[in-house]
Amino acid sequence: MTKRQFILHYFLLNKWSYLIAFVCIFLVNWLQVEIPRYIQQAIDLLGTAEAAAQHDLNRNVMFVVVFSLIMVGVRIMSRMFALNPGRITEAQLKNDLFFRLNRLPNAFHQKFASGKLISIINNDLNGIRLFYGIGFLQLVNVIFALSLTPIWMWRISPSLMLYSVIPVVLAFFVFNQGFIRMRKYHTQRMHRLQRLSEQLMNYLSGIDLIKNQQMGPWVKQEINRVNEELLDTIMRVTRIQTFIMPLLDYANDLMKVVILGLGGYMLLQQNLTLGEITAFLSYSALLALPLAQLGRIAVVYQMGMVSVESVQSILNAEIPKIDLQASSESESSTTQTLSVRDLTFAYPGQDSPTLRNVSFDIQPGEKVGVLGSIGSGKSTLVNCINHHLDVPAGHIFWGEEDIAQMPRRHWRRFIRTMTQEPYLFSDTVEANIRFGTEGESIDRGQVEEVLSLSQLAEDVSRFQSGDQTLVGEKGIMLSGGQKQRLSIARALLSPADLIIMDNVLSAVDYETERKILGGLFNRIGDQSVLVVSHRISALESLDKILVLHEGEVIARGTHEELLANSDYYRETWELQQHDVEEQV
Numbered sequence: 001m002t003k004r005q006f007i008l009h010y011f012l013l014n015k016w017s018y019l020i021a022f023v024c025i026f027l028v029n030w031l032q033v034e035i036p037r038y039i040q041q042a043i044d045l046l047g048t049a050e051a052a053a054q055h056d057l058n059r060n061v062m063f064v065v066v067f068s069l070i071m072v073g074v075r076i077m078s079r080m081f082a083l084n085p086g087r088i089t090e091a092q093l094k095n096d097l098f099f100r101l102n103r104l105p106n107a108f109h110q111k112f113a114s115g116k117l118i119s120i121i122n123n124d125l126n127g128i129r130l131f132y133g134i135g136f137l138q139l140v141n142v143i144f145a146l147s148l149t150p151i152w153m154w155r156i157s158p159s160l161m162l163y164s165v166i167p168v169v170l171a172f173f174v175f176n177q178g179f180i181r182m183r184k185y186h187t188q189r190m191h192r193l194q195r196l197s198e199q200l201m202n203y204l205s206g207i208d209l210i211k212n213q214q215m216g217p218w219v220k221q222e223i224n225r226v227n228e229e230l231l232d233t234i235m236r237v238t239r240i241q242t243f244i245m246p247l248l249d250y251a252n253d254l255m256k257v258v259i260l261g262l263g264g265y266m267l268l269q270q271n272l273t274l275g276e277i278t279a280f281l282s283y284s285a286l287l288a289l290p291l292a293q294l295g296r297i298a299v300v301y302q303m304g305m306v307s308v309e310s311v312q313s314i315l316n317a318e319i320p321k322i323d324l325q326a327s328s329e330s331e332s333s334t335t336q337t338l339s340v341r342d343l344t345f346a347y348p349g350q351d352s353p354t355l356r357n358v359s360f361d362i363q364p365g366e367k368v369g370v371l372g373s374i375g376s377g378k379s380t381l382v383n384c385i386n387h388h389l390d391v392p393a394g395h396i397f398w399g400e401e402d403i404a405q406m407p408r409r410h411w412r413r414f415i416r417t418m419t420q421e422p423y424l425f426s427d428t429v430e431a432n433i434r435f436g437t438e439g440e441s442i443d444r445g446q447v448e449e450v451l452s453l454s455q456l457a458e459d460v461s462r463f464q465s466g467d468q469t470l471v472g473e474k475g476i477m478l479s480g481g482q483k484q485r486l487s488i489a490r491a492l493l494s495p496a497d498l499i500i501m502d503n504v505l506s507a508v509d510y511e512t513e514r515k516i517l518g519g520l521f522n523r524i525g526d527q528s529v530l531v532v533s534h535r536i537s538a539l540e541s542l543d544k545i546l547v548l549h550e551g552e553v554i555a556r557g558t559h560e561e562l563l564a565n566s567d568y569y570r571e572t573w574e575l576q577q578h579d580v581e582e583q584v
């Protein structure tokens, strides 16, 4: 979508509202220029003593009063219908952005820092709300005011009108120069706001580390630097604004001087009446507000344009074509075989691949383990299987279906991944377990069952409010092991055909790990499981274990077979035996 199409698309969302506002603004402006006409006639009738003139005078005064009252009502309506679309557009855009962000692949989120996204959603959408609300109202108002008012002035005296607008034309010229300069700074301001938000998010996420490592002064200095840059841009915009905004006011004052001077001279020459000069002055007053508004329109317009660009950087980000396909509603009746065939994967920009020629199958109901040292590519393999990473076609299959050709939403109905860094929401234990299952009929018994399967029930019973205890932001109130077990409980609540556990038990002791896995395998009889770990104790009871080393599968088999055939596996096992003995 181009910028123009974007603006039009959201404009048309509220077309009826804008249409009513347009008519109302026209009416207000028409009434505004009509009223001085009656005032003019009334003033010119003041010196006449005839009864007919008295009647005309009363009629003119009545018109002024009635028109003024109508104008109040229409003005309120014009504001309502012109300002509401700004709010509606902002709300609609928030929905559109969240929808898009939810569907964009991981590659997008890796490039776009969360702080920047938050700044776009808060600051840039603010700019768009003003653009579609007050921006529209003031623009239409100014167009009508600046076109209707001079026509009426022209009708009274073309020459006085031409002389009196000279100051305004000059002010416009200078104003335009300021407008061009401001555009650059408005873009800079939005980008610096995004950077500040990005920095703040970064530092707040690591606030514990910053305190522990006494990095406070350095962080303060960094934030101060970014803040100073932002302030500098804001000050530049303000300087230009303080210079050009009053210029338009001065132009209006100057216009009045011309009207009084030149108009007074014309009055003496009897080319104009007193009423006509009064009307002229009223018209010049009518021009004062729109001229002052021009400055604000310029700011709103520029902020709106910058904001549209930022929002478009999200809305125009490409969702992979495959994910746009409607996911088929059919559920698999039986679990399929997962086949990884000759998978080689390199991250973008990497010379050597992280995974090399990896091949294995997970049969329905089979429990498979992957053992590998730190950095051997275990998480990369998991993220290829669950399609977080863009895997090449023809290497990972679910039954006969190539997962690279499957919409991700469809694929994730069959697969559940528990990661080594569980994410918890700032809510209660129960809400975290139930998260994402709204609409499904899950009773308390099921919640208690998964709590006990993940060996968390005892911990939760010790919490002051049981499973209604608030876990704090990102689960700050829980230990690392409790967080991991809570994420296991969450994953167990919603069924899946293939469960992947990526190092999820690294923060629990060997005994708890044994209990969790034992209970888990009992419960998930027919489901396939892939357990990834660098601890052999988590894998030894599985049907098959793959040994991953520097991205390659260097051995495979059962625990006993590997002890007999793989030196790497045996040495790792012997080393880990000491840890087990220490914990027992």
Ligand SMILES: Nc1ncnc2c1ncn2[C@@H]1O[C@H](COP(=O)(O)OP(=O)(O)OP(=O)(O)O)[C@@H](O)[C@H]1O
Pocket (backbone or CB within 6 Å): 347, 354, 372, 373, 374, 375, 376, 377, 378, 379, 380, 381, 534
């Ligand atoms: N997003 C990424 N972009 C580029 N390289 C990456 C990315 N993620 C991981 N890598 C690299 O890929 C290699 C394998 O990482 P991976 O996280 O898969 O290992 P792992 O076996 O899961 O390690 P650990 O046990 O520490 O979790 C590492 O060298 C890592 O630096």
